[in-house]
Amino acid sequence: MPKLSAGVLVYRAAAGVLELLIVHPGGPFWARKDDGAWSIPKGEYTQDEDPWVAARREFAEEIGLPVPDGARIDLGSVKQAGGKVVTAFAVRGDLDVTEAHSNTFELEWPKGSGRVREFPVAGSARHPAGPQAGSPAPKDHE
Numbered sequence: 001m002p003k004l005s006a007g008v009l010v011y012r013a014a015a016g017v018l019e020l021l022i023v024h025p026g027g028p029f030w031a032r033k034d035d036g037a038w039s040i041p042k043g044e045y046t047q048d049e050d051p052w053v054a055a056r057r058e059f060a061e062e063i064g065l066p067v068p069d070g071a072r073i074d075l076g077s078v079k080q081a082g083g084k085v086v087t088a089f090a091v092r093g094d095l096d097v098t099e100a101h102s103n104t105f106e107l108e109w110p111k112g113s114g115r116v117r118e119f120p121v122a123g124s125a126r127h128p129a130g131p132q133a134g135s136p137a138p139k140d141h142e
Helices: 051-063
Strands: 004-014 017-020 022-025 042-045 073-079 085-092 104-108 116-120 122-126
Touching: 004 051, 042 051, 051 085
Parallel strands: 004 085
Antiparallel strands: 004 017, 004 042, 022 122, 073 085, 104 116
């Protein structure tokens, strides 16, 4: 059975330009990586769990805010190169992510040091638009 992941893409229109809320992974591995690292807030769930419930939970964990109220759009599922199946939903909303805060994980860092440090799951969140968005999505998400 493949791993399952679900997430929510929050979108808004600002000055007539579509903006999408994406997050950058936290932790030392992602500290100096930008292109290809950004993604929708998402996380794994089990086969017996409802994907929408999981997507909302993961959004709240990674952003520190609930999914905005609004009509849910089912964007479907894609199988990533590694085999994980990602189910995505979209909701229109205008969230201020300047105060976003993620849940954390512990990791021995530097590896082999014996020091365990705490890192955010999502290091930052933003609403890129148009040319400023660059190429934030991983290759198997494009």
